[in-house]
Amino acid sequence: MEGLLDILDYDGDIDELVSGGRPVVEVVGGRLQNLVGQRGATLEALQELARLAVFRQTGSPSRLLLDVGGYRANRRKELAAVARNAVEKVKEHGEPVRLEPMSAFERKCVHDVVNAIDGVESESEGVEPSRRIVVRPAD
Template sequence: MNSTPEIVNDGPLAGSDRVSATVAQLEEEGDIAADYLEGLLDIADIDGDLEMDVRQGRAYVSVEADDDALRLISDPDTVQALQELTRLAVQSKTGRFSRVILDVGGSRDARQQELEDLVSRAVARIEEGATQASLPAMSSYERKLVHDIVADRGFVSESYGEGADRHTVISRG
């Protein structure tokens, strides 16, 4: 019997065809992602250290550097694009949908702060009398972060829309 805990994937391939990944499979995804990213960094002649971790049912890969060598690729839109390319590379190697998360030079912390500020502005609109506040469309990972931030502030949030148009609406509940 395999004693490795299973982690359930609730991404786009979930539902009636539930997909799960073991910690070992997630570690494999992290290794594949790190190899892919190392190749990209070499092509771009960018020095960076890669660290891998498994948290909350996802493989996390962080790219760090001592200087500002990552400045060019740590923009949130660039990180999102690199993450999607990395997910595709992992998926092509494993044959499984990947939800690997990429952080470049602290970009995840910066995005977390941006999301907290966005929620603060939305909550302020509700406190000024609006019944609800809609946020822009964002990735499932960012929506999850928003739901957590909103809940911590005592409000309610729900996601609406499909695909790239999926967004979060905040209300008092």
């Protein structure tokens, strides 16, 4: 990541940590939005490249999570609100709610929120890049 920032002539600091047993690399600094891209698409691609680089060095797959400019933390909060809103609709109307297509990271955030609430359940359906979550009343 440091090499990429140098090539792009971006100023950013890199923090490495472990969260929930998962390696996390955070790039912090100003004017990093281009590394996030529209709805995090560039960030997802950079994360995949970082995982491939780790695999090439170690021979083992990595669950590395890359965050740039706090995007994932902010997005996690937005997705929690989306999940709670879907749960409210399901509880109010008793009908399943289909959410917009999301990345694997986004779907996990929504599943985590929904799974913590009694009376509802969630599952993913469809195929990438149109994979989405359906929130429904629990059986």
